[in-house]
Amino acid sequence: MKPSHRFWIRLGVGIALLTLILRRLDWSALSRIEPERLAFGIVAGASLLLAGQTVAALRWKVLLGPGSPPWSYLARLYVIGGFFSLFLPTVVGGDAVRAVAAAQHSDRPGGSVASVLLDRLFGVTAMLLYALLGALIAPEMTRAMLGQTAWHLPGGLPVLAAAGLAVLGLGLLILRRSRRVQSLLREGLEAVREVASSPTRALRALALGFVVQGLYISIWVVLAQAMRFQLPLATFLVAVPLVTLGTMLPISLAGLGLREGAWLLLLRDAGIPDASIVAYSLLFFAANLLLGAGGGLLFVSRGTGYSATS
Numbered sequence: 001m002k003p004s005h006r007f008w009i010r011l012g013v014g015i016a017l018l019t020l021i022l023r024r025l026d027w028s029a030l031s032r033i034e035p036e037r038l039a040f041g042i043v044a045g046a047s048l049l050l051a052g053q054t055v056a057a058l059r060w061k062v063l064l065g066p067g068s069p070p071w072s073y074l075a076r077l078y079v080i081g082g083f084f085s086l087f088l089p090t091v092v093g094g095d096a097v098r099a100v101a102a103a104q105h106s107d108r109p110g111g112s113v114a115s116v117l118l119d120r121l122f123g124v125t126a127m128l129l130y131a132l133l134g135a136l137i138a139p140e141m142t143r144a145m146l147g148q149t150a151w152h153l154p155g156g157l158p159v160l161a162a163a164g165l166a167v168l169g170l171g172l173l174i175l176r177r178s179r180r181v182q183s184l185l186r187e188g189l190e191a192v193r194e195v196a197s198s199p200t201r202a203l204r205a206l207a208l209g210f211v212v213q214g215l216y217i218s219i220w221v222v223l224a225q226a227m228r229f230q231l232p233l234a235t236f237l238v239a240v241p242l243v244t245l246g247t248m249l250p251i252s253l254a255g256l257g258l259r260e261g262a263w264l265l266l267l268r269d270a271g272i273p274d275a276s277i278v279a280y281s282l283l284f285f286a287a288n289l290l291l292g293a294g295g296g297l298l299f300v301s302r303g304t305g306y307s308a309t310s
Contacts, residue, residue, distance in 0.1 A: 033227060033276075038283060041226030045219045045287030050294075052215035053078040059208035060098075060119045063195060064112070069105060073306055077101050080304060083295030086288070095120055101304035111190060118195060118205075126209030127241040130217065134237025142238050145266050216240065223283045227276055231267075239266045256285065 057075035061068050068074070080101075081094030099116040103109035135142040195202055217240045224231055243262045247255030260281040267277050 033279075037226045037228075041223045041283055042286045042290060044222045044226075045284060046290040046294075048215050048219045048222065049082075049287060049291050050079070052212050052219075053082060053291075055208055055215065056119070056123065056212045059122060059205050059212065060115060062201060062205045062208065063115045063118050063122070064102075065194060065201070069102070069306055074102075076298060076302065077304060079291070079295040080299045081295070082288070083292045083299055086292045097304070101306075104304075105306040108190075122202075122205045122209045123212060124245075126206060126213045127244060129210070130213055130237050131241040134234045137237065138232065138234035141232070141234060144269060145235075145238060145242075213241075216244070219284065219287065223280055223287075226283065227280050229270075229272060229276075229280065231270065235267075235270070239263070242266060259285065 054075045057078045058071055060074050060078070061071050064074075077098045078094075081098045083094075084097045085094035087093070095116050099113045102112040102116065106112040195205070217236050220236050220240050221233075224236075243259055243266070246262045247259050249258065260278045263277050263281045264274060
């Protein structure tokens with residue numbers, strides 16, 4: 001299937017999901033929300049997202065190790081990757097752009113690609129630890145939220161996961177005949193071993209991951225304030241990782257529709273009108289679009305090239 005076809009399919013799925021949700025909502029509850037608060041929330045959310053990406057670039061630099069490109073260059077790639085994530089398969093698209101750009105300016109391209117995967121792994125680990133912290137703080141609330149989602153999980157998920165692993169394994173078997181691929185894999189494994197052999201380096205990356213995820217959770221807290229939601233902190237610690245994991249699925253464009261559905265499910269018992277929950281989720285999408293537009297302008301003006309002044 002051509003990439004352009006996949007783009008339009010994901011866009012269609014996202015619009016269909018969002019339309020299905022929007023058609024069932026009563027929007028009268030939003031009449032009491034001041035537009036100024038919403039605008040401030042979007043700008044503040046985009047600013048926190050930029051701060052998160054900047055710190056994430058520092059985490060990436062730690063994982064790349066000595067001789068890595070400047071922090072400013074890696075931060076530029078992160079912001080540009082955020083732009084591409086708007087219309088490529090969620091975070092995977094942005095990660096792919098970062099990996100390709102970094103590999104072009106490295107004497108170990110496989111190590112650069114592996115660093116992007118490790119960077120994502122440390123981010124997900126920190127995110128899950130935040131969820132665990134929320135579960136420890138408010139176990140009853142966590143059980144209630146997870147109970148809301150349990151019956152929505154497809155019974156065939158393990159089968160789909162096994163099929164995905166089988167396809168991945170088959171792809172590796174096919175590609176292993178390529179000397180270029182074998183070289184990249186060796187360099188990638190060497191990069192992983194370097195990080196694993198340095199506990200200090202791994203702990204620094206994990207600590208930076210906590211800062212990044214804390215900033216991302218703060219975005220949702222700020223947007224909740226803009227919507228005048230009264231929610232305990234533990235709600236965000238548990239819900240934000242779950243929502244984020246859901247939007248990582250390459251089903252719709254930038255998680256459109258998936259994110260709104262996840263929040264509706266998780267906040268079902270919070271006493272908040274459905275329309276307000278959907279608007280809350282769309283505020284995050286608007287903040288993401290705002291920063292993504294900046295990433296697009298950065299890509300057009302400076303590209304992904306590297307120089308000593310980057």
